[in-house]
Amino acid sequence: EVQLVESGGGLVQPGGSLRLSCAASGFTFSSYGMSWVRQAPGKGLEWVSGISSRDTTNYEDSAKGRFTISRDNAKNTLYLQMNSLKPEDTAVYYCAKSKTILFRGCSGSGCKVFYDYWGQGTQVTVSS
Numbered sequence: 214e215v216q217l218v219e220s221g222g223g224l225v226q227p228g229g230s231l232r233l234s235c236a237a238s239g240f241t242f243s244s245y246g247m248s249w250v251r252q253a254p255g256k257g258l259e260w261v262s263g264i265s266s267r268d269t270t271n272y273e274d275s276a277k278g279r280f281t282i283s284r285d286n287a288k289n290t291l292y293l294q295m296n297s298l299k300p301e302d303t304a305v306y307y308c309a310k311s312k313t314i315l316f317r318g319c320s321g322s323g324c325k326v327f328y329d330y331w332g333q334g335t336q337v338t339v340s341s
Contacts, residue, residue: 263316
């Protein structure tokens with residue numbers, strides 16, 4: 214059974230940092246692209262960052278220069294290091310497993326087309 218379990222969310226002040234983790238099991242983690250996707254209150258799904266099975270990465274524009282995605286295949290774990298956090302980063306963050314070795318940017322219900330398994334999400338709140 215495929216499982217994705219996120220952790221590391223919380224309340225942080227603007228300018229602060231958080232490191233999200235996603236523990237994966239039930240599939241060959243190293244063989245699939247992975248992404249972080251978030252959902253802010255009252256809004257749809259928004260792709261944040263992705264990493265391929267070969268460690269190619271990309272970021273949504275607002276995340277570039279502030280967030281870093283990485284993976285540890287030995288630990289079957291996906292990470293998202295988030296620095297210089299802003300109130301507009303407040304959202305539930307989900308890790309999502311791609312159907313292929315690659316990842317793909319997405320938004321809204323389109324995200325469910327490219328990603329077949331999702332974690333339960335971890336809340337990130339950026340507020341003073």
